[in-house]
Amino acid sequence: MKRGTYILLKDLFNKKKKYASIPTEGSKVDIPEGLMKKCDNCNKIIYRKELSTNLNVCPNCGHHHQLNAWERINSLFDEGTFVEWDKGMITSNPLDFPEYEGKLEKDRKKTGLNEAVVTGFGNIDGHATAFAVMDARFRMGSMGSVVGEKIARAIENAREKSIPFIIFTASGGARMQEGVLSLMQMSKTSVAISRFSEAGGLMVSVMTHPTTGGVSASFASLGDYNFAEPGALIGFAGRRIIEQTTREKLPDDFQTAEFLLKHGQLDQVIHRHDLTYVLGTLLKMHQKGGSPK
């Protein structure tokens, strides 16, 4: 009797639903596509406009939804200062991998981008910097020849122009369809970073959801400062593979930004609303000595 009462009382105050509701065709129509969105974390229905003016951070629970490359760029750069590099570079399907070109074409249409990274330069809070922003919508942000080449060139440009380099990563890792050429982009970008660093250049990495595999094991981890957004998934090996191989129960927060911070792998986890301030301040502090000679 007592136990029953307890459960009833608890249920009154618990927001968590007792039953999982299966959405029907009807209920789907209830949220007009484009006008509202259900938060991936707290399930609250939010106006898209409200979400977008809040930089895709849920006003209810603070969950950071992904930003695409241009949303990111527009949110950070001083208006009218951004110039894009190598916009027209596209893959040539070097391994003649079956079905690859169709998939690329589909993602080009979907995103309006030619590849999974946008590079260029512009000003953050009045400070010039070179830039690479990955877009997870394009082939899961995976890195093939084009992504590697664009990033390597952006770093070289930063070196030649004597400006810092900031990268926002969002990637599932290497692009399978370009095989070992994808793997070698890890080396290529790392050699570029080595040259840039040797010349005294400042590199900042901001890992966003998700940053895994070959991208996390190359430039994403090679900033002079390594940051991440709250809740971002960051890791090398996939959770499922680790569970299957080791038969070990992994903690819920495994491979999250907060998990990495706790294990000493990050300088800070930064709320999206604070990014312009932190990056702007960093750039300012490195004005003398942060640019390659």
Place this chain on the structure above:
Amino acid sequence: MKQILEFEKPIVNLREKIAELKKFTGESEIDLTEEISTLEKRLSDLEDNIYGNLKPWQRVQMARHQERPTTLDYIGELFTDFLEFHGDRTFGDDEAIVSGIAYYKDVPVTVIGHQRGKNTKENIRRNFGMPHPEGYRKALRHMKQADKFNRPIICFIDTKGADPGKESEERGQSEAIARNLMEMAGLKVPVICVVIGEGGSGGALALGVGDRIFMLENSTYSVISPEGAAALLWKDSGLAQRAAESMKITAPDLFELGIVDEIIPEPKGGAHRDIKQQAANIDVVIEKALKELNNLSNDELLEQRWEKYKQIGEYKEQ
């Protein structure tokens, strides 16, 4: 117990038949010398035909062969006075990577390589040649030392990939691999990398940024194992054979893609058939490469390294 691969069975059967006939001739009055020599000719043709036309999946099996020589086997053949040094000075010693200094023809060099085991017990100790973060960090410590004392570095690559484990993630295996890539790029001494077995993903690459990359004829180098690729792309790891073909992971493939500088030939039937011959074949390319690289100034060395990596990749510009 010798491991016999499926495609080698016709060769093994014929060889057994010849041995039987030889035994029979020795014990009886009937002379079969002529038949034996015909069969021996046939055996030689069969070997040429099978080993000379290995398919990608067959090369994968060769690269994974139980008896395939490991880093320590080659160290024994190619170097003298090898002194192995342990530990990353931060966490521990990873036995999936061996590292130390030795003489290569009277010149002190730093030698680093992945180390597999040849039996279960040794494989458990070596974690099947899959490095942990402390392994990469040990390797880096030795590379920095080589840089300081102006010793060339020779790396042997032979791993399925990085250790897929909870602790390796906690200790920052992404950062450890990334750091090695960047630091190797800046080393002011010649770095020579030889893929001797499997070159698996980031775990291989962490010892793989060099001035020369060589691959044994039947070694592989790939972004993911064929099984892993098949599971990811087609949700069926049974399609590994197809993945091995599409992914272009063999030495000839990598040579064609402009990643590998030279393919080191293997004895007929694979490296394990004749370790001494294999080591001699490796010796030739290392000696030549060192001679070329030792003539370069620091700046030239670094510039050539950048040029080497800069050109890897294929794309179009509109």
